[in-house]
Amino acid sequence: MDLKFDKEHVWHPYTSLSNPPEVYPVVGAEGCEIILEDGTRLVDGISSWWCVIHGYNHPALNEAILNQTKSFSHVMFGGLTHEPAISLTKKLLEIVPQGLNKVFYSDSGSVSVEVAIKMAIQYWQAQGHPEKKQLITIRGGYHGDTIGAMSVCDPISGMHSLFKGVVKEQIFSERPKCKLGKEWDDKFIHDLEVKIKRHQQDLAALILEPIVQGAGGMWFYSPMYLKRAKELCEQYDILLIIDEVATGFGRTGKMFACEWAGITPDIMCVGKGLTGGYMSLAATITTEQVAYGISTFMHGPTFMANPLACAVATKSLELLTSMDWQEKVLSIENILRVGLAPLASNKAVREARVLGAIGVVEMKETIDVAAFQKMAVSRGVWLRPFGNIVYIMPAYVISEEQLQKIISVIATLLDLDFFKKSTVSFV
Numbered sequence: 140m141d142l143k144f145d146k147e148h149v150w151h152p153y154t155s156l157s158n159p160p161e162v163y164p165v166v167g168a169e170g171c172e173i174i175l176e177d178g179t180r181l182v183d184g185i186s187s188w189w190c191v192i193h194g195y196n197h198p199a200l201n202e203a204i205l206n207q208t209k210s211f212s213h214v215m216f217g218g219l220t221h222e223p224a225i226s227l228t229k230k231l232l233e234i235v236p237q238g239l240n241k242v243f244y245s246d247s248g249s250v251s252v253e254v255a256i257k258m259a260i261q262y263w264q265a266q267g268h269p270e271k272k273q274l275i276t277i278r279g280g281y282h283g284d285t286i287g288a289m290s291v292c293d294p295i296s297g298m299h300s301l302f303k304g305v306v307k308e309q310i311f312s313e314r315p316k317c318k319l320g321k322e323w324d325d326k327f328i329h330d331l332e333v334k335i336k337r338h339q340q341d342l343a344a345l346i347l348e349p350i351v352q353g354a355g356g357m358w359f360y361s362p363m364y365l366k367r368a369k370e371l372c373e374q375y376d377i378l379l380i381i382d383e384v385a386t387g388f389g390r391t392g393k394m395f396a397c398e399w400a401g402i403t404p405d406i407m408c409v410g411k412g413l414t415g416g417y418m419s420l421a422a423t424i425t426t427e428q429v430a431y432g433i434s435t436f437m438h439g440p441t442f443m444a445n446p447l448a449c450a451v452a453t454k455s456l457e458l459l460t461s462m463d464w465q466e467k468v469l470s471i472e473n474i475l476r477v478g479l480a481p482l483a484s485n486k487a488v489r490e491a492r493v494l495g496a497i498g499v500v501e502m503k504e505t506i507d508v509a510a511f512q513k514m515a516v517s518r519g520v521w522l523r524p525f526g527n528i529v530y531i532m533p534a535y536v537i538s539e540e541q542l543q544k545i546i547s548v549i550a551t552l553l554d555l556d557f558f559k560k561s562t563v564s565f566v
């Protein structure tokens with residue numbers, strides 16, 4: 140592979156082209172393994188940023204795409220429709236929280252968030268409240284890298300200072316202090332309530348990642364916070380947008396993480412695992428009230444409801460709902476709990492936490508990602524820590540042996556010195 144060319148001309152995520160870090164050349168991927176050019180097989184601990192939920196090179200998913208190419212791979216969605224989009228929508232509506240039944244397809248998680256924000260603003264405009272166009276959210280969130288989505292990411296890790304004057308200034312409440320599993324007290328919602336009350340006239344929506352804040356720090360918080368947040372939205376007449384891009388499709392042990400709180404949001408975003416990680420597709424799903432409350436919704440991506448993506452997504456959902464995914468996620472959770480617990484007592488570790496198929500080890504210091512990855516690759520494992528967090532979010536088909544291998548590499552991180560004192564780093 141021409142890595143020199145790659146280094147000079149191909150931009151990789153969150154990197155500088157002047158001094159790009161090492162990238163590893165991939166020639167294949169199967170099940171939970173990524174295969175490098177030199178034949179090295181890496182057990183993938185993070186399912187390619189959490190989307191390849193059924194593993195790589197899945198025969199049924201391959202077949203779904205190939206079959207669809209035989210009829211057509213793409214047509215515009217303006218004025219046309221097709222079976223892959225209709226089938227996927229039927230399948231999605233079987234599993235999303237009750238009350239959500241209008242689906243808008245787009246290309247990526249970030250765009251699904253842009254769509255959600257626009258829906259909320261257009262909804263209030265149509266209700267005669269054009270002044271309601273601001274968003275409220277919590278610190279420590281991540282919703283994507285487009286300008287609107289960035290505005291509701293954590294201002295520090297989302298680098299708002301770089302885009303000051305361009306990214307809209309939204310209202311931020313503190314990160315929920317009530318950890319998952321800890322006793323609830325209403326004081327934990329106080330800051331959010333005060334801010335919603337203060338800004339209610341201007342607020343279109345509250346946007347939250349449910350229970351798990353992913354790329355903003357893998358932080359798990361109490362479902363009671365979500366439940367109370369939903370009540371506040373109703374009380375103060377603002378919409379609730381739940382971003383399930385990272386948590387949807389079983390990742391936390393429920394099909395959607397908002398089920399932990401027993402709530403239905405007004406608008407929900409899904410992406411990542413929707414296609415089993417095969418193609419970029421996302422959806423913004425809303426209620427009749429919001430959909431019929433908007434006159435003409437002003438959004439229409441070129442690749443909206445791409446038939447290949449819809450076909451593979453339908454198959455991915457069929458695979459998910461026909462397997463005992465809850466059992467599988469629970470067994471991953473149990474292995475992670477037992478495996479990560481001994482690491483928690485290490486003096487370099489701040490906390491180890493597990494929920495569903497998510498295992499997190501939060502260090503006290505920032506991890507040197509390049510050095511850590513080199514070590515992990517030499518031991519046959521693919522992980523990508525960020526900041527002081529190393530985490531596991533594997534495909535649901537991962538074996539116990541593969542998980543143990545990943546856990547042992549994290550244990551090595553603690554034995555050797557892979558920390559650095561400074562710099563912000565990214566997922």
Ligand SMILES: Cc1ncc(COP(=O)(O)O)c(C=O)c1O
Pocket residue numbers: 247248249250252281282283284348353354382383384385386410411
């Ligand atoms: C919760 C959440 N929302 C939105 C996004 C953005 O998705 P995408 O990278 O597909 O644009 C991500 C990506 O990590 C995410 O975790």
